[in-house]
Amino acid sequence: MRNLSAKWSGDRIELAAMFAFLAAVILFFSIAAPNFLSLGIFRSMAFQLPELGLLTLAMFIPIIAGGLNLAVTFSANICGLAAAFVVQSALMNHGIVAIPAALLISIFTGLVIGMLIGAMVAYVGAHPILVTLGAMILLRGIGETVTRGGDISGMPDVFEVIGHGSLFGIPVPMIIFLAAVGLCFYIMQFTKLGFSIHMVGSNPKAALFSGINVNRVLVWVYGLSGALSGLAGFLMLTRFNSVRVGHGESYLLITILACFLAGANPFGGFGRVLPLAVGLISLQVIASGMNLMGASQHLATVAWGAFLIVVMAVRAPFQTKS
Amino acid sequence: MKAFTKINIGIAAALLASAPVLAAAETTIGVVVKQGGSPWFNAMEMGIDQEAEALGVNAFMVGPTSNDPALQVRAIEDLIARGVDVIGVVPNDAQVLEPVLERARAAGIKVITHESPDTVNNDYNFELVSTEDLGIAHGELFANATECKGSYAVYVGGLTVPAQNAWADAAVDYLTEHCPDMKQVSERFGVAESVDDSRNTTLDLIRAHPDLSGILAFGSQGPIGAARAVQERGLSGDVAVVGLFSAGQGRRLVHEGAITGGFVWSPLEAGKVFVQLGQMLVEGKEITDGEDLPLLGQIKLEGNNIYANKPLALTEESVDGLAELGL
Numbered sequence: 001m002r003n004l005s006a007k008w009s010g011d012r013i014e015l016a017a018m019f020a021f022l023a024a025v026i027l028f029f030s031i032a033a034p035n036f037l038s039l040g041i042f043r044s045m046a047f048q049l050p051e052l053g054l055l056t057l058a059m060f061i062p063i064i065a066g067g068l069n070l071a072v073t074f075s076a077n078i079c080g081l082a083a084a085f086v087v088q089s090a091l092m093n094h095g096i097v098a099i100p101a102a103l104l105i106s107i108f109t110g111l112v113i114g115m116l117i118g119a120m121v122a123y124v125g126a127h128p129i130l131v132t133l134g135a136m137i138l139l140r141g142i143g144e145t146v147t148r149g150g151d152i153s154g155m156p157d158v159f160e161v162i163g164h165g166s167l168f169g170i171p172v173p174m175i176i177f178l179a180a181v182g183l184c185f186y187i188m189q190f191t192k193l194g195f196s197i198h199m200v201g202s203n204p205k206a207a208l209f210s211g212i213n214v215n216r217v218l219v220w221v222y223g224l225s226g227a228l229s230g231l232a233g234f235l236m237l238t239r240f241n242s243v244r245v246g247h248g249e250s251y252l253l254i255t256i257l258a259c260f261l262a263g264a265n266p267f268g269g270f271g272r273v274l275p276l277a278v279g280l281i282s283l284q285v286i287a288s289g290m291n292l293m294g295a296s297q298h299l300a301t302v303a304w305g306a307f308l309i310v311v312m313a314v315r316a317p318f319q320t321k322s
Numbered sequence: 323m324k325a326f327t328k329i330n331i332g333i334a335a336a337l338l339a340s341a342p343v344l345a346a347a348e349t350t351i352g353v354v355v356k357q358g359g360s361p362w363f364n365a366m367e368m369g370i371d372q373e374a375e376a377l378g379v380n381a382f383m384v385g386p387t388s389n390d391p392a393l394q395v396r397a398i399e400d401l402i403a404r405g406v407d408v409i410g411v412v413p414n415d416a417q418v419l420e421p422v423l424e425r426a427r428a429a430g431i432k433v434i435t436h437e438s439p440d441t442v443n444n445d446y447n448f449e450l451v452s453t454e455d456l457g458i459a460h461g462e463l464f465a466n467a468t469e470c471k472g473s474y475a476v477y478v479g480g481l482t483v484p485a486q487n488a489w490a491d492a493a494v495d496y497l498t499e500h501c502p503d504m505k506q507v508s509e510r511f512g513v514a515e516s517v518d519d520s521r522n523t524t525l526d527l528i529r530a531h532p533d534l535s536g537i538l539a540f541g542s543q544g545p546i547g548a549a550r551a552v553q554e555r556g557l558s559g560d561v562a563v564v565g566l567f568s569a570g571q572g573r574r575l576v577h578e579g580a581i582t583g584g585f586v587w588s589p590l591e592a593g594k595v596f597v598q599l600g601q602m603l604v605e606g607k608e609i610t611d612g613e614d615l616p617l618l619g620q621i622k623l624e625g626n627n628i629y630a631n632k633p634l635a636l637t638e639e640s641v642d643g644l645a646e647l648g649l
Binding site: 108154 | 390
């Protein structure tokens, strides 16, 4: 019981630290960048964050389980392609129905892809990096073959309501992202599956001997990751009104960066969803703030790297203590 | 739901529109290019900076770190939030940008695209040289170099590359009309993105067709490979090599007479045009067909597309300067 309360307060410190970093970054840009504290900037960030955010959540769960899913971006593309294909061939004139249909197809396709990857990791026993690297190249190949490197574009107009619309002033993509964060938070923190994922990541042998069906957990880990990628694919489809293999390719390494920034342990087992969300917002603030200052985009990458290193350095003494 | 969206976009537009008024009267122009850090777009940035200084406006280039179209969307979203007056784009993927450009225009921002004739949500797209004019320029040069004698071959980078094949079509049409005696030795070859393939094909063609008088190559490596083959055979000057290539890579071959010449368009000029057109739009000027613009010369206006005829000649005199720019 004492352990539990100590762990909880550790989480609180982590979250508070991430908020402190976020506040520091916002403070910096409010001083350095003209007009930073404006509604327009925050709306712009709220539109940009979700696609990267969803992909990061998709990366986060396997990392907690001691793995990695390098296939997230291309899974998202394939899911978007599947949804776009069905919508274009059957649902062009069915108005609003196309949206839930595309959403379900994307998530389901992602779930299937993810569970197949999970089964490979669990039952073949190959390292997740190898399996997901293979899956990444396979998915890209499939997508490029099917589309011949071109794109599927021209969705019904209702898609723009999701990708570029707002509800009560909050961009719809942001609402989707927050819902996904809430769901992940609930699963990881309050369900048996979430607990098992942490245990498997922390020590798979011990988890096995304590009666957790490790293989089944791994299938679900990558299934969840795939479903989140599918959601990201759906969101990209609504935002770009088009899908092509390679959209969002550049996000892959940034998702891993964001996970470690938020305190996920590279060796698995530790990391929480809420610091992740706050960390992502910090990264977005840096990117948009640099853009606002008219700095080179390459400099923004430098700032991201520097930010990660600073956060790691500040965190290091606390981690060795526990 | 849609009504909500409309209202919200309206509110956002009103907020954004009021922002620049409060800030300053100076025109702000942001140009998002395909990818930062390449010689081509460094030259474009130079053009943007030069023209910005000349006109006294605030213009800058945003170069994403990779050619992922998603990054261009993010950059444009930040420009909308910043409340610039004009957004310029060289799209990686025209389709992906349509929704965000629509939002930019709804916010009262002028949108100018370059090398993207199919974009719908823009005020104008400009091309420094139309596909047809670039093909014809090559055809003319080729006809002069070969004096309309002998047979010739056409290289493209790939048989499915739209721009290169359209250039080749225009050039071949020109030659068919003006040099009725010239013959193409065979269908076009898809070798022009590889130095080796272009060189080998040219060696084979020289062997097989003694009357070969020239090679027309539309693909970055085509003229280089063809010129090497011609040089190896000691035929520099006898077999003309015409096409577009990078100045830095081809300058030595041009000086040695193995490459006859070619045409490209100048990213530096394109950068200047972004700024000049942007300033014109902000001042509320309309652009009309046949108008004579300071940088573009006499233009053709087709729909939203402004076509200038400003091919940039790659000649013995110009290659060194262009190579200095890293092009």
